[in-house]
Amino acid sequence: NGIRGQPTKDVHNKVYKSFSDVIEGKEGRFRETLLGKRVDYSGRSVIVVGPSLSLHQCGLPREIAIELFQTFVIRGLIKQHLASNIGIAKSKIREKEPIVGGILQEVMRGHPILLNRAPTLHRLGIQAFQPILVEERAICLHPLVCRGFNADFDGDQMAVHVPLSLEAQTEA
Template sequence: MLQESVDALFDNGRRGRVILGTNKRPLKSLSDIIKGKQGRFRQNLLGKRVDYSGRSVITVGPFLKLNQCGLPRKMALELFKPYIFGKLQFMNLANTIKSAKKMLDNEDPMVLNILEKIAKVHPVLLNRAPTLHRLGIQAFDPILTDEKVIQLHPLVCSAYNADFDGDQMAVHIPLTNEAQLEARVLMMSTNNILSSANSEPVIVPSQDIVLGLYYMTRKDINSKGSGMILNSIKEA
């Protein structure tokens, strides 16, 4: 009896007979606590929750500039929450954190206005796992959207080895002024055009972009004005 209890403590069900608790469920043994994805090692020691970060599916943003990414407005409200609270108190729009939080939860127009101003000057970091080289995490200027997905410029996909078939990316916020400066100077996508491995360009058009350029620049002899050479857009 004692041996069965000790065995159940270390590995319940090892002897074939599972010991049940008062609620008729198998008792959780020490090995159950440790093993598996939800176990102590993988859940708590090898992986931790990261503050000021988010995660969402990526999709293409064809109207974005190379240094921009589309960020869901609801995600941005959560990521930039400390900055919004600080700004509300500085402007005497909220006396306490509780009142500031209530304004944010109600998506007060003043809160959304402050968020737009913060997003214009605060870069964000986008990371796609697995991060195999330096360009696996880059900085972008966020453009707030009403969608629930992260929009990515198509030319930076090759650096991330990303495609739009359900891939997810993580967003991180550099908090200190030094971190923001480093993100803008060293990690901005426009400053990482060449590969650090072989110095070849990683910002290379492909697929639909190449096809579009071909259609835009092909000669159409029968069309009106074909073959004309213009010095400026005004002449056109």
Template sequence: LKSLSDMLKGKQGRFRQNLLGKRVDYSGRSVIVVGPYLKFHQCGLPKKMALELFKPFVFNRLEDKGYATTIKTAKKMVEQERSEVWEVLEEVVKNHPVLLNRAPTLHRLGIQAFEPLLIEGKAIQVHPMVCTAFNADFDGDQMA
């Protein structure tokens, strides 16, 4: 039997478990690695992460282009990762900048917008010169 104070305090308590942190839709988190070939305003976004982030846009674009007749068939195409899906994803990310945030966000440069470039792998790539603003380095830092 837990007391009221036990239910509120600590890592598993109500405050830290539910009230201070919440899940956010259409967001992702990954380790950052150096992308020296990138321009300052670009970031390398893993293809699988981008597909998850831009799913609603990909569904609509697949329908608009005639690759899928319904959202249900578009979902199946995305699950199967067909070549048309990657083609559409390339188009979608061109028109949508992404926000990169490195916790803790202490000033306004802790969150910045970038033009995503689709890359293979699971790590987010950033130009080494933008790390100063984020107070980031490449020893395992994560960004969302």
């Protein structure tokens, strides 16, 4: 950028970014926007063994479940006339009122979640499970399902995704 090492500046004396400046580093185009994205209705946590679970179940921490299913819980609170608007429903969730747990259980009952362990190299790297609320802060998995994920319980992390559309839920 510029002639003989002198940077080109605009009218406000600000240095123009060269093409290489735009694409390199953490704030560069590739790492900032193309490689990794934050996604709604998803979370991540460490996995721990849950031998009491069935093969199709996973233990989902209450904190993560409330965050993932928040919009569904808000809709349930309003539909059952336990909250008159979104603000009141959010405050009930924030204050951890007992009624929220019941509605969360109801919402989760018919809603599968997807568990994914990076890198996803084949079909078994992402699988659907029936979520069960747990009080721990880690995702619980039956030890026999770990082979498909190539996971073990030495600190591996897994991502949780909520399929939203009916089509995505039936595919899961």
